[in-house]
Amino acid sequence: MFLSTKKCEGLGECIKECPTEAIRLIEGKAFSCITCGACAEACPNRAIFKNRYGGYVVDRARCNACGVCEMTCPVNSIHIEDGVVKGICARCGICADACPINARVDAYDVIEDRQLKFLEALNLTVQPTLPTAKKEDEKVQRTNVVTDTEKCTLCGRCQYYCPTDAIMVDVNLEGKCTQCRVCEDVCPVGAIENGVIDPEKCTLCLKCMKECPQNAIYIDDFKVNIRKPEEGEEIEGTIVSCLNCGLCADACSRGALRQIDGKMRYDPTLCEDCKTMECLDVCPVGTLRLSEEPERTVKGFCVSCGKCVQACDYNEARSFKNITWKGDVSEDCISCGVCAEVCPKDAITLKKGSIEVDLEKCVLCEKCAIHCPKDAIKKTTLYKKEIKDGFSFIQDKLCMRCKLCTKICPEEAITEAEDGSIVVDDSKCTYCGACSNACPARAILFEREFEVSQ
Numbered sequence: 001m002f003l004s005t006k007k008c009e010g011l012g013e014c015i016k017e018c019p020t021e022a023i024r025l026i027e028g029k030a031f032s033c034i035t036c037g038a039c040a041e042a043c044p045n046r047a048i049f050k051n052r053y054g055g056y057v058v059d060r061a062r063c064n065a066c067g068v069c070e071m072t073c074p075v076n077s078i079h080i081e082d083g084v085v086k087g088i089c090a091r092c093g094i095c096a097d098a099c100p101i102n103a104r105v106d107a108y109d110v111i112e113d114r115q116l117k118f119l120e121a122l123n124l125t126v127q128p129t130l131p132t133a134k135k136e137d138e139k140v141q142r143t144n145v146v147t148d149t150e151k152c153t154l155c156g157r158c159q160y161y162c163p164t165d166a167i168m169v170d171v172n173l174e175g176k177c178t179q180c181r182v183c184e185d186v187c188p189v190g191a192i193e194n195g196v197i198d199p200e201k202c203t204l205c206l207k208c209m210k211e212c213p214q215n216a217i218y219i220d221d222f223k224v225n226i227r228k229p230e231e232g233e234e235i236e237g238t239i240v241s242c243l244n245c246g247l248c249a250d251a252c253s254r255g256a257l258r259q260i261d262g263k264m265r266y267d268p269t270l271c272e273d274c275k276t277m278e279c280l281d282v283c284p285v286g287t288l289r290l291s292e293e294p295e296r297t298v299k300g301f302c303v304s305c306g307k308c309v310q311a312c313d314y315n316e317a318r319s320f321k322n323i324t325w326k327g328d329v330s331e332d333c334i335s336c337g338v339c340a341e342v343c344p345k346d347a348i349t350l351k352k353g354s355i356e357v358d359l360e361k362c363v364l365c366e367k368c369a370i371h372c373p374k375d376a377i378k379k380t381t382l383y384k385k386e387i388k389d390g391f392s393f394i395q396d397k398l399c400m401r402c403k404l405c406t407k408i409c410p411e412e413a414i415t416e417a418e419d420g421s422i423v424v425d426d427s428k429c430t431y432c433g434a435c436s437n438a439c440p441a442r443a444i445l446f447e448r449e450f451e452v453s454q
Helices: 013-017 038-042 068-072 094-098 115-122 157-161 182-186 207-211 247-251 278-282 307-311 338-342 367-371 404-408 434-438
Strands: 002-004 023-026 029-032 048-050 056-058 079-081 084-086 104-106 140-147 167-171 217-219 224-226 237-241 257-260 263-266 318-325 348-351 354-357 385-394 414-416 422-424 444-452
Touching: 002 029, 013 023, 013 029, 013 094, 038 048, 038 068, 094 104, 094 404, 140 237, 157 167, 157 237, 157 307, 182 207, 207 217, 247 257, 247 278, 307 318, 338 348, 338 367, 385 422, 404 414, 404 434, 434 444
Parallel strands: none
Antiparallel strands: 002 104, 023 029, 048 056, 079 084, 140 318, 167 237, 217 224, 257 263, 348 354, 385 444, 414 422
16 A cells, blocks of 8 residues: 655645545545455445555446445545546555655555554554565575576587476577587497597497487488588577476376475376366476377476486586575566466566565466566576567546556557547557556456567
8 A cells, every 4th residue: 555654745746646536635644545455345246356556446347336335445535426436546656656755655665574663663644454574585486407598509408318308499400410419429339529420430320310309410322411500600599498386286186297395296197188288388488298208198397307407518508596586676667567467376466666576475487577578577587478469448438537547658658639538559559558457447458469489
């Protein structure tokens, strides 16, 4: 919730800017909706919902202005004008930006471990029930094998030796040697060294040609050759591997996938004839997929065996790392809400220019970072999804003309037309969803489509 400190001089700038008229002056201090949710619980039409900012919005298509919310509000903030419910805070944060003396504060930003000390120190004008703050050293963590992209040459050696196909290397040199040295490993007579075949030793067993991950080895007139890249031709591509987040184990209704002591384990006998395969849909990086092998139904989960680490013996680009995150984001955050939308654990609540993360729920699956259109959240994987297309439309009959969408749109794609209606400029809209998440009247029809970044 947003609060007024003792610094408040009753200038009223926050009141002017509040799009839902949720702030009023009481004894010279700005007082606002406390986002307690009592209105949502009491609404007989289920027309009031909690948005991704932690505030509340009214679905005007459902609302019939019955007034139950107004009678239920414990702080008398809600009022109805011309059939439109006002006075409910959507937690957009515009009031804090509007205050010229910084007297409006977000409780999440300044809360201390002990609520009473916090209230006493700031001399707040209200006594709300506040959530316990995170300690400075609080973080979520997991251990998995990661790739140092500065060292990795995308040779694909780790992919070849991964026993569960949990590593996917995609390069631009199909049919050409990437110097993975698998041919050297499998040659029974040691005829290949540093990518060169010794014809005197070669027995033409063709083991190297069969095992080459790139199909770069061929035979011509009883001589085995390796197809090399052209001069100046460089390897480009991506490497993606299982994050060991455990989402697949959580989704597996049969218990065939489990995380035991932080490591993935699989029992194929429990996976037979599964019709739903929920585990495939939740994998954040797409490594979990159906297997062609009769021994197992799925593949692509890391078992932490370390074989890839051993195989990457030239440049040591693969290693076990303890990954941590404190829930922080960079200044590039535009409050679009994509992270909160895709989080499978409902661990993210939006704040203006930032997010609040429940670290007890977070499993570090990195879906938020993978989908973030501004790369404001750090990630360890090269897997990335971008917004491909979308649709945004403001329903004029539901719009309450608060103009919050015009203020919150990071691309300035929403403007007020001459007739007073609010319109979206499709040429500027990036379909980030910031307007839809914040709209206090649920007046915005919004859809988006993601695609894997190439």
